[in-house]
Amino acid sequence: MTVQKTLQRILEMIKERDTNLDDFFQNLHPSDFAEIVEDLTGEQKRELFELLSDEEAAMVIQEMEDFDQVVLIQLLTTKRASAILREMATDDAADLLGELPEEQAKELLTLIDEDADEIRDLLKYPEDSAGGIMTTEFISFPENMRVEEAIRRLRELAPEAETVYYVYVVDDETRLIGVLSLRDLIAAADGTPLSNIMRKNLISVPVDMDQEEVAKLVSRYDLLAVPVVDERNSLLGIITVDDILDVLEEEATEDIYRRVGASEMEGVGLVEASVRNLITRRLPWLIITLFGGLLAGGVIGGFTATLEKIVVLAVFIPVIMDMGGNVAAQSSTVFVRGVATGEIESEESWGYFFREIRVGLSMGFICGATIGLVVATAAVFLRLFPAFGFMQDIDLSPLLGIVVGIAMFTTVTLGAIIGTLVPLLFNKAGIDPAFASGPLVTTIKDVTGLLIYFSIASLFIPYL
């Protein structure tokens, strides 16, 4: 069924107050259902959710974006909202409550009797920490339990747990001492105690670990879930791989946005943000660029005497600036991404930097030679056939090719060096290098690029 048709059908059901939504849940994944709901008006959403059971509603809400979840909860009565929250996984319920106004979250929490304490605990952890993304719905067994008993218990617990693919083994004080994959369990002979087949050398994460680190770990070791422990090694919760997929996407987006000074705020993505919200986030970076640009302009201001003599020098300002900018963008992008994915490790970064210098020198040479030739050829051509000069009053000296060529060579080389060095130093200083590639790099490469260009031009002035 197409989205359009499904939407139409849902609208009809709302009109007819049809409570038989079972065929929908048979044929439509809650995630698809959620997407359709997001396109409905507030009134339609409210009516539709009146038709759903609490459990069905919880399944759909879990699949919605943070922002849309909040909107929807606001449409429902407190009683209904708490009934739906009760049916949600504890981690999803905690995330949603975390997005709501504090008063409302508190009120809803008092109405959720079951799991309320667990949710309250989850709310304590920062949203982007292991604690903030873990769920408390895991399965743990004592070490002396036997394989067949464990499988039997698993079969009972399966409907409630977040994952049954890992079973954790704990001692009498709930300290994590081992893990069994469901695979190990079903491959083991009956009668074996869990302590005999469990893996003791297991990977767990502390509750305050950053979610990006957790994602790297899960990806590196190909885990389906990772246990979260406190400083006593007590098992607090687990993080499953489906949440890690979301973290990876979220973190990549954050890195990309940071590089253009457009950070996401809590809860509201840049794509769905209001105009006012967007301006608040993007403007600071632009204002810094503005003063950086004025600083670069100051360099030109220092050379007005040169410029007055040979005004055509201004013609090459854009190409010098653009080339420096684009080389720096390439260099900083590759370095920043390399650090984010772990391909460039801290101790390798200087080696990487020196390779980048060689790349910069080579590309600088090629670009410098190219533009030098283009300018010199154009100058000779214009002297031979002045009628072709679309820009009147311009007399290009072929020597200008040398000036622009040398300036281009140094600008491109410096662009590569600055574009790598600035994020590298940020990284060494423990600051996210994604912040480095913005106005700071732009200003440095503009100031140095223009300074070099006009200095060389001043040297050549007697011959131009």
Next chain:
Amino acid sequence: MTVQKTLQRILEMIKERDTNLDDFFQNLHPSDFAEIVEDLTGEQKRELFELLSDEEAAMVIQEMEDFDQVVLIQLLTTKRASAILREMATDDAADLLGELPEEQAKELLTLIDEDADEIRDLLKYPEDSAGGIMTTEFISFPENMRVEEAIRRLRELAPEAETVYYVYVVDDETRLIGVLSLRDLIAAADGTPLSNIMRKNLISVPVDMDQEEVAKLVSRYDLLAVPVVDERNSLLGIITVDDILDVLEEEATEDIYRRVGASEMEGVGLVEASVRNLITRRLPWLIITLFGGLLAGGVIGGFTATLEKIVVLAVFIPVIMDMGGNVAAQSSTVFVRGVATGEIESEESWGYFFREIRVGLSMGFICGATIGLVVATAAVFLRLFPAFGFMQDIDLSPLLGIVVGIAMFTTVTLGAIIGTLVPLLFNKAGIDPAFASGPLVTTIKDVTGLLIYFSIASLFIPYL
């Protein structure tokens, strides 16, 4: 054990030709082992791998980066290499063979008797398609099998299969007709035939689907694995979530690199590429930028008469260019990322574009007013206290504030519009919008920005 210590211990073992590496495999994840191996010299690698069994070697190689895998295989004899390949998962073996020179791959394939046909089949699919990332080591059962029999069979098959968490149900012609998660299976009552409890409404992907699409699907539906089928709906293989984590990272990297004209080539990442390789990839984009920059310079060339009269106008060229550039970078980045994550769907893009115009107008107004005030204030100050003028020969007219302010307003607004419109049109035309944000946007915003700036300045010339 720290990486340093482990490395040292391995070096000792190599020296002592110690074949007892078991304690290492007990305490060290193959992925950690692989990382250490990557730091060894060729000679050390060869010696170490002589100490490993084929199975151990396969586990370590599977965790290495493509590039390092190829280097390592070249160090081993053909016989040893084929023995190790035989122990690898079919998808990993096919990936590795795909990276090798064709002759060598063929030779190795003839030596791998078992699974060779499966690997040969896998090699036919493009590397970034569902077929290219799937494995053939899945478990499928006939529909009339009963739950307890399926669990018993699973326990036998578990050690070989890539995942045991989904069991696929096929008819007599190997057509996929249903799926059971291991969870469904262990939660079901004994004696039930699989056809009674399997989910018929399952998500599968065609063998030629792009890996990015597969990743979106897996992420959206929180799957641990997805089956791959041909046009007859025959089950060909499965893709597991751990491979999807890699795809997500790879695709995010590709998007990021494309935006600065630095695409990855097959097999070799930008971080590990040679200088020559890097130049080949990055230079074309720079040469286009170079001619774009000259075009923008041509605009200044057209206004040399204006510039000769008021040479100080050149001082504001950098700030106009930088601001247009950075606003366009913000706009295109948010749009391109929104499309990549699916947050901006095709039918929503015009609405998004119109919001961006409002953002551009507002930010343009603020930036225009800011720079206008700064320039006017500076002009007044310099007229009152000429001694402070660090740039001699400069006489700033306060009216210049109005010229620069209006130019800034239009440049910022246009930057937002161009930065969104160009990738939007690319997207509508079916081209990856990540390609759009480079030289094309730079050139368009430079040409329009400078044209507007000098046109306004020319209008005001009598009063400046």
